[in-house]
Amino acid sequence: MIVLKQVSKTYDTGQAAVCDVSLQVPTGKLLVLLGGSGSGKTTTLKMINRLVEPTSGRIEVDGRDVLSVDRVQLRRGIGYVLQGCGLFPHMSVADNIAVVPRLLNWSAERIEKRIDELLHLVHLPPAEFRSRMPRQLSGGQQQRVGFARALAAGPKVMLLDEPFGALDPLTRDELRNEFLQIRRQLGLTAVMVTHDMTEALLSADLIAVMNAGRLLRLGTPHDLLRHPGDDFVAALLSSPKRQADQLETLFAGRPNGGLS
Amino acid sequence: MSEQLAECFRDLPDYLSGHLLLSLSALVVGLAFSVPLGIAVSRRPKMSEWAQGVAAVIQTVPSLALLVLMVPLLGGRTGFWPAFAALVLYSILPILANTVIGLRGVDPILIEAGRGLGMSDRELLRKVQLPLAAPVILGGVRTATVLVVGTATLATPVGGMSLGNYIFGGLETSDYVATVFGCVLAAVMAVVMDQLVRLFELAAQNRNRRLAWIGAFAVLLLLGIALYGPLRKFFAPAPAYIAGASFTEQHILSEVMKEKLRSAGFTVNQRKGMAEGVQFLALRGNQIDCCINYTGNIWTVLMKEKEAAERPILRARVRQFLRQHYGVTCLGELGFENAYALAMNPKRAEELLGSDKAQWTVSGLAKQTRRFSVSVSGDLQFFRRPEWRRLRDRYELRFREKIEADPTLMYGAIRDGRVDAIVAYTSDGRIEKYGLVLLQDDLGVLPSYDAILLVSAKAAVKPGFLEALNPLVGDGGAINDAAMQEANRQVDVEGKSPRWVALQLLEVISARQKKQGRR
Numbered sequence: 001m002i003v004l005k006q007v008s009k010t011y012d013t014g015q016a017a018v019c020d021v022s023l024q025v026p027t028g029k030l031l032v033l034l035g036g037s038g039s040g041k042t043t044t045l046k047m048i049n050r051l052v053e054p055t056s057g058r059i060e061v062d063g064r065d066v067l068s069v070d071r072v073q074l075r076r077g078i079g080y081v082l083q084g085c086g087l088f089p090h091m092s093v094a095d096n097i098a099v100v101p102r103l104l105n106w107s108a109e110r111i112e113k114r115i116d117e118l119l120h121l122v123h124l125p126p127a128e129f130r131s132r133m134p135r136q137l138s139g140g141q142q143q144r145v146g147f148a149r150a151l152a153a154g155p156k157v158m159l160l161d162e163p164f165g166a167l168d169p170l171t172r173d174e175l176r177n178e179f180l181q182i183r184r185q186l187g188l189t190a191v192m193v194t195h196d197m198t199e200a201l202l203s204a205d206l207i208a209v210m211n212a213g214r215l216l217r218l219g220t221p222h223d224l225l226r227h228p229g230d231d232f233v234a235a236l237l238s239s240p241k242r243q244a245d246q247l248e249t250l251f252a253g254r255p256n257g258g259l260s
Numbered sequence: 261m262s263e264q265l266a267e268c269f270r271d272l273p274d275y276l277s278g279h280l281l282l283s284l285s286a287l288v289v290g291l292a293f294s295v296p297l298g299i300a301v302s303r304r305p306k307m308s309e310w311a312q313g314v315a316a317v318i319q320t321v322p323s324l325a326l327l328v329l330m331v332p333l334l335g336g337r338t339g340f341w342p343a344f345a346a347l348v349l350y351s352i353l354p355i356l357a358n359t360v361i362g363l364r365g366v367d368p369i370l371i372e373a374g375r376g377l378g379m380s381d382r383e384l385l386r387k388v389q390l391p392l393a394a395p396v397i398l399g400g401v402r403t404a405t406v407l408v409v410g411t412a413t414l415a416t417p418v419g420g421m422s423l424g425n426y427i428f429g430g431l432e433t434s435d436y437v438a439t440v441f442g443c444v445l446a447a448v449m450a451v452v453m454d455q456l457v458r459l460f461e462l463a464a465q466n467r468n469r470r471l472a473w474i475g476a477f478a479v480l481l482l483l484g485i486a487l488y489g490p491l492r493k494f495f496a497p498a499p500a501y502i503a504g505a506s507f508t509e510q511h512i513l514s515e516v517m518k519e520k521l522r523s524a525g526f527t528v529n530q531r532k533g534m535a536e537g538v539q540f541l542a543l544r545g546n547q548i549d550c551c552i553n554y555t556g557n558i559w560t561v562l563m564k565e566k567e568a569a570e571r572p573i574l575r576a577r578v579r580q581f582l583r584q585h586y587g588v589t590c591l592g593e594l595g596f597e598n599a600y601a602l603a604m605n606p607k608r609a610e611e612l613l614g615s616d617k618a619q620w621t622v623s624g625l626a627k628q629t630r631r632f633s634v635s636v637s638g639d640l641q642f643f644r645r646p647e648w649r650r651l652r653d654r655y656e657l658r659f660r661e662k663i664e665a666d667p668t669l670m671y672g673a674i675r676d677g678r679v680d681a682i683v684a685y686t687s688d689g690r691i692e693k694y695g696l697v698l699l700q701d702d703l704g705v706l707p708s709y710d711a712i713l714l715v716s717a718k719a720a721v722k723p724g725f726l727e728a729l730n731p732l733v734g735d736g737g738a739i740n741d742a743a744m745q746e747a748n749r750q751v752d753v754e755g756k757s758p759r760w761v762a763l764q765l766l767e768v769i770s771a772r773q774k775k776q777g778r779r
Contacts, residue, residue, distance in 0.1 A: 051376055076378030086373030090391045099387070100377050149377070159376075 001027045002048060002157065002189060007057030009043055017043040019213040020057075025206065027062075027156075030183060030190045032200040034236070035210035041193045044210070045159055048191060049078045061157055076100055079158035079188075083165040085146030087134040093119075093145050094130045100153040118148035121182060140171040147179065151186075158183070160192040164199065176203060197240045201225070209233050264437040267757055268426060275442075277489035278340075278421030279449065282412045284486050286344055287405060290351030295397065297352075298359025299385065308360050315353035323350065323411045327418050328535060336541040338534070338548070343415035343422070350411055351404040358400025362393030398461045402454050409450040413442065416533045419503070419542060421489065423449070428533035432506045433751050433758055434668060453482075499527040500719065503542060503551040506533040507667065508751045508758065509598060509687055509744065513552045513711075515762030517729065524728030536561075544586045549719035550729065554598055556707035558582065560646045568707040575710060587717040591729060595737020596687055596744040599709040600647060602636075603684035603696040605674060612680070621702040625681065626655035635661040637670045638683035647706055648683075654705045668752075687711075687741065689749020711737075711744075731773060738769045 002025040009018040018040040025031040033041035046052040048059060050071045059066045066074055087096050094115050101111045119126040122144040134142055143163065150158060163179070164172040180203060183190055194200055200207050201221045209217045209224070209232075217224060217233045225241065228234035301308035318326070326349065330342035366389050374384045390397075413424030426442025429435070456478055463471035493499075500521050504514035511532065518528045531548060540562065542548040555578045559565050563581050568574070575593070582588040602622055604612075612634070613624045628634060636659045642648055643662055651657060663670075663679060671690045673679040684691055686698065686709075713733050719725050732738050739747075747765050750756045 049376060051372065072378050072380045074378075075376060080373075080376035082369060082373055082376065084369060086369045086376075088370060088373070088388060088392075099379075103378055103383060 001025065001060075001062060002031075002191065003058075003060040004044070004048075005058040005060075007044070007047060007054050007059060009040075009047060009052060010055045016213055018047070018054075021210075021215045022057075023208055023215060023218055025189055025191060027189050028187045029205040030180075030192060030203060031206040031208060032204035033191060033193045033208050033210060034195070034197065034200045036195055038212070039210040040213040041195075041208075041210045042161055043213075045161055045191055045193050049075050049080060049159055051075075076103060076153060077155055077157070079150035079155040081143075081146050081150045081158065081160040081163045083162040085142045085163075085166075087142055087145055087149070089134050092131050092133055093124075093137070096134070096145055097149050097152050099149060104153055114152060115148075118151055121151070122148045123178070124148075139167050140175055143167060143175060147182070151182075156187075156189060158188050158190040160190060162193055162195070164196075165194075172199075197236060198243070201237075201240060209236065263760075264435055264757060265441070267759065268438055268441045271425070274421060274489055275423050275425050276445070277485055277487070278415075279409075279412050279423045279446070280482055280486035281489060282340065282343055282347065282415055282420060282422055283405075283409045283449070283453070284482065286347035286408050286412070287351055287401075289344075290348045290404060290408070291355060291401060293348070294352045294355035295359050298356045298397075299363065301356075302360045302363040312353070312357055312360065315356050318349050319353045324414050324417065326350070327411075327414050328538065331418055331538050331541060336545050338419035338538050338542040338545075339531070340415075340420055342418045343412065343420035347408050347411060351408050354400040354403035354407065355397070356400075358396050358403075359393070362396030362400075363389055365396065366392045394464065395461065398457060402457045405453045405457055406450045409453055410446060413446050417506070417535045418538055419531045419534045419548070421531075425532055428506055429511060431666070432533065433508050433511050434755065435757065456482075499529040500550070500722075500725070501529050501531055501548040503531045503534045503539045503548040505536050505539065505551075507685075508689075508748050509685075510552060511758035512747050512751060512762050512765070513594075515759045516732065516766060517550060517552075517713075519762060519766055520728050520732065521725075524724050526725070526728065540586065543588050543714060543716050546716045546718040548716065549722075549725070550591075550713065550715045552594065552711055553714055554709040554711055556599060556647075556709035559707045564646070565707075566646075566650070568704055571708040571710070574707055575712075578712070582714065589715045589717070589720045589726075591713040591715050591726060592733030593737045594711040594713060594732060594744075595739045596711055596741045597709050598685050598687040598711055598744070600642065600706060601684055601686050601701070602681050602699040603674065603691060604681045604699065605677065606695065606697050608677065608680055609697055609699075617697075620697060621700045622651070622655050622657075622705075623702050625699055626657045629658040629660075630656065633660040634680045635659060635663065636681045636683065637663040637665055637673050637679045639667050639670060640664050642683045650705050654703055687744045687748060689745050689747070689752050692745060693749060693753045711739075731769070734773075735776075738773070739765065743768065 004021055004023050007018060007021045008016070010016045021044055023031070033044055035041040043052055047054045048061065048066065050066055061078070097115050097118055098111050101114060106114070115130065116126045119129055124141060124144055129141070134145070137145065146163070164176055167175065176199065192203065204221055207219065207221055207224055208215055211232055216230050217228070224233065224237060228237055297311060301311045323346070327343055327346040330346045331338055334342050334345060370388055370392070371384065374388045379387065412422050413427055415422040416424035416428045423442045423446045426438045426445070430437070430439030430442060456475060459471055459475045459478070462468065463475060502514050502517050502521070504510040514530050514532060518530060521528050534542070536553070536557070539548065539551050539553070543551060555574055558578050558581070559574055563578070569577070579590045582590050602625065609620050612628045612632070613620050625634070638648070643664060663673065665673065670682050671694060674682045674696065675694045684696065684698065691698070713729060715726065715729070743765065747761045750761045751758055
């Protein structure tokens, strides 16, 4: 369970990035932070693993105040996936996956086994992919390795910063479905940042809509679609809804029906 | 040519070892200092600007000046240490700058990824930042390597041993074989060491163990060569150090003293091409044992005397000064003088000063310089010496043009008539060769420049040391003006090696002394 209580972040320049955000992510659930650029969604995410230190408020992961835990130890227990995946270009696929287990001083044997396990999990045959360098992988394959790396030490909590942002639509769909499946399978508690409404609606157990550093609305996708409760949220959600209607019309064979 | 080459190879172990030791140690220390400094300042833009600024300023100091300046800065130490210190300073900028650039160039996303995965600052540096910056840092190391190996040739003037000894010694004695030999070796060494760094770079990139082993073996080999000199010095009895300045006569006399000391059973180490100012410091600090200098030189430069004095008085006062202020023994005069004198082509002298040779004086020339456009050429230091200021002011010399040049070029210019007068050295063999006439110093402005043999305090009490050298200075000196001029001529004009000429000179001396002894 992840809990944010009245969390704010104001930078030294006086610019307020996040204002008084409170929310809860129940264990095993996926919360999507949804918003445009500058909405404070990424800052909120990074405060959970203390890549950004909150100015005020309290953040708990599994009942512990993150500020009371050593930063480095905290992060080793939380999976982290970045946009463009951030694989280390000077390390092979296997070495990238082994980063955290090595930091945790696992035995070589255990690490080797874990690498194979994870490569299977993300559908990359180890024999073929273990010793490849990141530049020899496609974008989708890189992101799979990124997932495997984040999962390496068996974290219970995952943070994902626009993990599918740099991928083509087909790959994005495929990877998202696989990720959701893995997440459910492992029972991970996760927070994911995105600006893609459709992605949020299709992935989330809970959606937190943010704008200008404030939390506008928190609810299940269903809730939000039914009762936006806020003009901005309504506007934000109208576009996937409209697209879905248009698609439905197309499938039904009524030409240009959606545009009328 | 083959004789000159053989001579070169004779000195190779010492010079090569000295050069390698100097370059390798300076690079290792430079690396050990600059990379951590680069890491420390790379996160602080202001400090890194500042550090790189300082390093850049050091870089702009001409390398020779930096080396020579290190001597007083290190309290008068000569030889290895000042050269080492200057080279370390020189290696800083390229390594520092590239470390900072390399670290700053690491993609911020990767740093965030490392942090997000739970790397501490130290782990991030070791596993992500340094490996990714390594190619750029190694580029800096390669630049520094070439720079240091090249600049190490300049260790010669501060008394260090390096391949520069070939280059300087060769230039000063017109022995171009030695000069080219030194240049080629220094260049080869720079390329070899550069490629060695490249080898390690490749080994690291491709994780190639075999390449790394080859590199390690090559480093060990170089280290072995570098340590040859110090090890030999350690196991051999402490040698006598002979310093020599950077002109032909000094090279010959260095060989003369070497022969004398060797036949008396001393091991001898020559420090050739040492700057004169450095020599006095080294002599006072007992870092060298003996050298040859000139009374007038000490009179004007060290004693800062304004007026010339009569020759015997000047000699006595120089002797006393050296003992009191430097603790240096002046063993005696060698028997010849090497003074500064204005020299001209007789034809030009006749045009300017008339056919009456009694009128061929500095006063006569001075008068003409105030009426016509007259040019003069001197070596690279004369126009900065007090002698020149005094000469100019007392005679009211008004040369239109003063050309500072290497002595070889200076004599070439007067021979070809491209200059009206030169500041010659009276013991120089080229005066006779080109048939130059010396103008009389009719106002007696310049002091006399008797060659004297100087011995450090420590060497003076070495048993047998003074006795070995005494034959050179007995009876008012063993080498008269004519003998020294002839010896210089044989090197400068006939291209004989200083060593060969020195042996000839010694034979003449010992033959004469035997004859006198029998009488």
